[in-house]
Amino acid sequence: MGNRINILISSVGGQGGLSLSRMIAVASGISGYSVATGETLGMAQRFGSVKSFVRIGLGEKVYSPVFSLREADYLLCLELIECTRNLGYLRENGRTIASLEVKPPISMSLEASKSKPNYSQYIETLKSFASNEVIFIDPDEVRRAAGTIKAVNAAILGAFVSISNLFEDKVILESMREVLGSEKAIESSRKAYELGKSLAKKEQSLA
Amino acid sequence: MELNPLKMSKGIRLALMGNEAIARGALEAGVALAVGYPGTPSSEVIETLQRYGSEIYAEWAVNEKVALEIGIGASIGGARSLVTMKGPGLNIASDPLLSAAYSGVDGGLLILVADDPGPITTQTEQDSRWYGPLAKLPIISPSNSQEAKDFTVKGIELSERLQLPIILRTTTRVNHSIGEVILGDRKIPKRYQKFEKNPERFVRAGMSWNLERHKWLDSRLKEAEKISEDLFLNSLEGDGRKCIVTEGIGYQYVKESFSMEDRDIRIIKLGLVFPPPLNFLARSLERCNEVLVVEELDPFLELTIRSYAKELNLLNVKIKGKIDGFLPLEGELSPEIVRSFIFGKKEEDVMKTELHVPSRPPPLCPGCPHRNSYLAILTGISKAGFKRKDVPIFGDIGCYALSVYPPLSAIWTEHSMGASISMAMGMKLSGFDKPVIATIGDSTFFHTGIPPLIEAVNKRVDMLVVILDNSVIAMTGHQATPSWSETETGRKTKEIKIEDVVRGIGVDELRIIDPYNLDEMASAVAELLKKKGVNVLIARAPCAIYEQRRKGRPGYYTVKEDLCTGCLACIRATGCPALYVTENGKVRIIEDDCYGCGLCAKYCPTDAIVRGD
Numbered sequence: 001m002g003n004r005i006n007i008l009i010s011s012v013g014g015q016g017g018l019s020l021s022r023m024i025a026v027a028s029g030i031s032g033y034s035v036a037t038g039e040t041l042g043m044a045q046r047f048g049s050v051k052s053f054v055r056i057g058l059g060e061k062v063y064s065p066v067f068s069l070r071e072a073d074y075l076l077c078l079e080l081i082e083c084t085r086n087l088g089y090l091r092e093n094g095r096t097i098a099s100l101e102v103k104p105p106i107s108m109s110l111e112a113s114k115s116k117p118n119y120s121q122y123i124e125t126l127k128s129f130a131s132n133e134v135i136f137i138d139p140d141e142v143r144r145a146a147g148t149i150k151a152v153n154a155a156i157l158g159a160f161v162s163i164s165n166l167f168e169d170k171v172i173l174e175s176m177r178e179v180l181g182s183e184k185a186i187e188s189s190r191k192a193y194e195l196g197k198s199l200a201k202k203e204q205s206l207a
Numbered sequence: 208m209e210l211n212p213l214k215m216s217k218g219i220r221l222a223l224m225g226n227e228a229i230a231r232g233a234l235e236a237g238v239a240l241a242v243g244y245p246g247t248p249s250s251e252v253i254e255t256l257q258r259y260g261s262e263i264y265a266e267w268a269v270n271e272k273v274a275l276e277i278g279i280g281a282s283i284g285g286a287r288s289l290v291t292m293k294g295p296g297l298n299i300a301s302d303p304l305l306s307a308a309y310s311g312v313d314g315g316l317l318i319l320v321a322d323d324p325g326p327i328t329t330q331t332e333q334d335s336r337w338y339g340p341l342a343k344l345p346i347i348s349p350s351n352s353q354e355a356k357d358f359t360v361k362g363i364e365l366s367e368r369l370q371l372p373i374i375l376r377t378t379t380r381v382n383h384s385i386g387e388v389i390l391g392d393r394k395i396p397k398r399y400q401k402f403e404k405n406p407e408r409f410v411r412a413g414m415s416w417n418l419e420r421h422k423w424l425d426s427r428l429k430e431a432e433k434i435s436e437d438l439f440l441n442s443l444e445g446d447g448r449k450c451i452v453t454e455g456i457g458y459q460y461v462k463e464s465f466s467m468e469d470r471d472i473r474i475i476k477l478g479l480v481f482p483p484p485l486n487f488l489a490r491s492l493e494r495c496n497e498v499l500v501v502e503e504l505d506p507f508l509e510l511t512i513r514s515y516a517k518e519l520n521l522l523n524v525k526i527k528g529k530i531d532g533f534l535p536l537e538g539e540l541s542p543e544i545v546r547s548f549i550f551g552k553k554e555e556d557v558m559k560t561e562l563h564v565p566s567r568p569p570p571l572c573p574g575c576p577h578r579n580s581y582l583a584i585l586t587g588i589s590k591a592g593f594k595r596k597d598v599p600i601f602g603d604i605g606c607y608a609l610s611v612y613p614p615l616s617a618i619w620t621e622h623s624m625g626a627s628i629s630m631a632m633g634m635k636l637s638g639f640d641k642p643v644i645a646t647i648g649d650s651t652f653f654h655t656g657i658p659p660l661i662e663a664v665n666k667r668v669d670m671l672v673v674i675l676d677n678s679v680i681a682m683t684g685h686q687a688t689p690s691w692s693e694t695e696t697g698r699k700t701k702e703i704k705i706e707d708v709v710r711g712i713g714v715d716e717l718r719i720i721d722p723y724n725l726d727e728m729a730s731a732v733a734e735l736l737k738k739k740g741v742n743v744l745i746a747r748a749p750c751a752i753y754e755q756r757r758k759g760r761p762g763y764y765t766v767k768e769d770l771c772t773g774c775l776a777c778i779r780a781t782g783c784p785a786l787y788v789t790e791n792g793k794v795r796i797i798e799d800d801c802y803g804c805g806l807c808a809k810y811c812p813t814d815a816i817v818r819g820d
Contacts (some may be wrong), residue, residue, distance in 0.1 A: 026222055
């Protein structure tokens with residue numbers, strides 16, 4: 001991991017992946033880092049595959065808003081199937097943070113009459129693929145702590161900040177204010193953020 | 208407190224999306240009028256300007272041609288204007304574009320056209336730079352958010368100095384990327400100045416005038432390079448003998464490779480991509496022993512450089528790019544492709560997982576009224592005694608094109624804006640003896656669907672036209688249509704009713720129906736399919752996401768697990784993404800995603816799906 005940090009955020013449209021990328025971008029700006037993000041979203045308003053690239057330069061400039069396979073230092077996943085789809089982006093020794101949420105695409109449900117789906121295989125794949133311990137976020141836990149599952153992105157952000165040490169909490173709060181707008185969303189995100197941080201700390205102390 | 212990049216003052220450094228930066232640039236350029244038609248990846252420019260309020264005119268037009276003509280009208284009166292669209296939009300606006308080159312402008316006119324290598328959300332990988340030589344108009348191309356803002360300002364200045372409209376051409380990675388931008392000063396919007404009668408200039412009916420204006424245009428175009436130098440649109444870095452000519456996002460990929468490898472390379476970056484800045488190129492390409500051209504989509508710059516090889520003293524120099532297959536002609540570039548091109552490295556093998564990852568084609572949203580409409584159409588076809596495979600459903604551009612995917616697999620074509628009705632018509636006129644159905648969204652109908660309907664009625668072609676009216680331009684992010692009584696900026700408008708338009712055209716029968724009443728709509732489809740003439744069914748129900756955002760959802764449904772037999776009838780009928788199959792083979796509804804339309808419950812043979820309130 002050099003002075004440039006590559007983050008891939010993988011989500012299903014509507015989950016808040018773009019807000020997460022924006023929060024990291026704004027926080028990077030406030031922190032004086034160089035930043036570029038690029039997003040690849042399908043035609044759907046929601047429920048399509050969404051890939052957001054975030055690149056942060058510490059003391060040096062980042063140019064390209066996207067990066068290639070095997071170049072992600074961090075893979076942040078809001079959904080397990082999308083996470084598996086994008087595992088190829090992860091570099092050796094890269095870190096993965098994944099919400100345990102599964103949103104199977106219709107194509108998969110339409111096939112389900114032939115064989116029953118097995119979702120735990122995605123978790124196993126993630127674990128076996130990543131060279132480092134994967135930090136899993138339980139969306140139900142986020143719902144309990146923050147009141148809404150929409151704040152999962154903030155929980156992932158908390159875990160990310162905890163293991164990357166890139167941002168101060170007050171910077172994150174400022175970026176939440178800028179990106180999220182509504183007081184209600186900021187409040188639930190703040191709670192989820194704290195949860196994510198503590199989950200990551202627990203994971204790290206176990207490791 | 209949401210951040211508004213339009214209201215912040217000079218010197219502030221922000222992380223902005225390319226399109227937000229263009230919006231800010233419009234204010235720094237003193238643009239008084241911004242108008243466009245939504246199209247990914249261009250839509251956020253007008254949307255961002257609308258957040259500024261009604262101080263300048265920032266509104267959607269009915270289509271790109273009208274938008275450009277509005278911009279031209281403003282600019283020949285001395286006002287500064289910005290017109291925005293995606294690549295295919297410029298095809299629709301190309302007629303006024305070419306004439307505007309002859310008449311020229313007084314106030315700056317900048318036309319943003321956003322192309323989409325990949326393609327990520329567009330019907331073709333059109334390279335709109337060809338409009339430069341076609342219309343004989345300058346094209347400028349920014350490579351990141353900072354330049355997106357700066358080139359907007361410079362583009363307006365270039366336009367006024369040349370008296371020509373300028374095309375600001377971007378690609379998705381510039382429009383939709385976030386990068387740092389240092390803000391400049393806003394200018395007072397330049398509104399109407401004066402418009403004097405001058406038929407030689409503004410009337411294209413005089414052929415000798417047209418010839419003279421063509422000469423005038425060519426003379427103006429010759430000045431473009433000189434002014435571009437004043438505006439620092441092009442740049443040169445390094446003095447190696449391996450030379451790279453690039454523009455747009457390609458430049459960022461080159462820079463990324465360059466800094467990673469730290470080699471001695473010369474980078475020639477063009478901000479003015481048409482007309483080619485030949486003096487600058489000749490200077491910059493001196494003593495190169497190899498020229499690599501890095502650009503998205505077509506080999507536009509490469510062909511330019513090859514065709515001027517003699518003038519640029521490159522006759523004995525190898526020019527590499529897309530023509531000889533070093534870079535791909537299709538799809539988008541990536542930092543890796545560019546790096547391999549420059550340094551000749553092979554791509555590393557990528558670790559792959561054994562696990563099959565199912566594809567995720569974009570679905571219609573939960574509760575989407577279009578799902579009901581297409582189910583009703585498909586049911587109606589059967590009800591009328593036809594086989595589904597015998598009755599083609601012509602589709603059009605909008606969310607409802609997603610009905611092409613299983614399980615609906617409804618539309619047979621999706622072509623270009625408004626083409627559903629006219630293509631259905633052609634099929635009938637050529638001898639097709641079964642019924643045809645054209646399906647078109649409300650905004651697409653306003654955009655370019657009205658002339659085809661006139662054509663179909665006038666020529667007495669039998670067809671059923673279903674207008675899927677969700678009262679908003681949904682796919683591009685919920686923009687206003689002419690049926691609104693107030694725009695996003697609070698400007699009061701006169702609402703245009705689709706039924707008035709349709710009636711005015713004189714269709715044989717018109718019915719308006721709520722697609723959530725599935726059986727009723729299916730019966731109407733069956734009846735109208737068997738009738739002669741042009742019959743129109745307006746399926747009217749608001750976009751579920753838009754409605755939910757404004758009013759909340761009507762409720763949600765849940766599955767009683769003990770009653771669910773896992774027959775999957777609900778999923779096979781609806782394809783609703785709020786439904787999925789659990790590991791025990793039963794259906795679950797993601798309650799957070801459910802809209803509460805109840806369509807799935809209708810298909811459940813065991814009444815296992817119930818309201819969850």
